[in-house]
Amino acid sequence: MTPGQRQALERLWPRYGLDLPDGALDLDQAFGRQAPRTLEIGFGMGDALLALAAAHPQQDFIGVEVYPPGIGSFLLRVEQAGLSNVRVICADAVEVLARHLPAASLDRLLVLFPDPWPKKRHHKRRLVNAAFLDLAARVLRCGGQLHIATDWADYAAAIGEVLQGSPDFAPSPLLADATGRPETKYERRGQRLGHDIHEFRVRRR
Template sequence: MPITIQYTQISLVMTEKNIPLRTIKSFVIRAGRMTHGQKQAIETGWPQYGLELQQGLLDYSAIFKRNAPVTLEIGFGMGQSLCTMAEQAPEQDFIGIEVHKPGVGALITLLQEKQVTNVRVFNCDAIEVLNNSIADNSLDRLLLFFPDPWHKARHHKRRIVQPEFAALIRRKLKLGGIFHMATDWQPYAEHMLEVMQQAEGYSNLAQDNTYVPRPLERPITKFEARGERLGHGVWDLKFQRIS
């Protein structure tokens, strides 16, 4: 059996006045075994699909060899949904971020098998990617599907959707760009809605100003389909940058 090790990571960010602040990350590293196939996929596929923080601000046209709408997904898990979206929208380009290496290996395996070429991958912290690699006003969409809800009240501060995060995403989206979130935990959906309703520069795309029906472009995962059979709900939120 693989051994899972969880620990909290603390990072330093700089304020506008260059004063370092400690920030609590919204994830823990789970060190599980990678399959041989996942390791091999990373070894053979990283030159084509991999991105590094050291590259600095990304030039999408240089990376994808064309000019196309760009979608960034934070936390793609094992990559099935991201691969499906990219396969179904070949006219768009996709960048995925995932901290867990087995998930990165699984995604690259799928991309290689299906010969999908419009995806690139980071294996690191999404906040570092946003701050160091993504230019302001450059993304058409940002996706955050089923992030860790951190159920316990004392852990709510670890939830990634916070006012500061909403402001950061707004900077990275183009005017008119979409921030799409989904969760299967209703209290977290309510938390997301509260944060985004108070965030400046956004408009809720839901007709009743709450949640949108599941958009067709978001694939249903096996986990989600099982939850639906058991009567579990899923909440989608879509906010558009308007200023």
């Protein structure tokens, strides 16, 4: 972590950071209002989250990330953009979904280009599986949207299979194209490598 990232994290965390309680977060209290809410898991550089928050000031956005240096850099960008509708959690996403978000508290859940763990022996570490879908279904309201994107073909095949087997999600025809999702750093890298982009948009039954 650079000195600038450390200073940004220390200075801006009280404003934008969410410390996890023993139980569920009070999101209305965290944002000081009631509004539609989107959570992005593993926001990385934060390009998509920042663009969405800037474009939709009437909505609230939460980012979950485990790497403090990236969070420090992102918080600086949030401050520079003058945004008040962004909060950040530094924790494992599975723990956040399982223990710290109220049921039916999200309108949208984004998983954009998660770590593909390309080696076969590491596939068990991949985020998107049946257990993850159970957690996603718990935190999404009825009709809420789950949006997943990857540039790894075998991961995409596995995601499609697990989504098809889930009783909690159905295709979301209202999100049949890629509009409304800003491009990410990892997406651009995949495109440079010649990878196809695979998108999955489903709604909570």
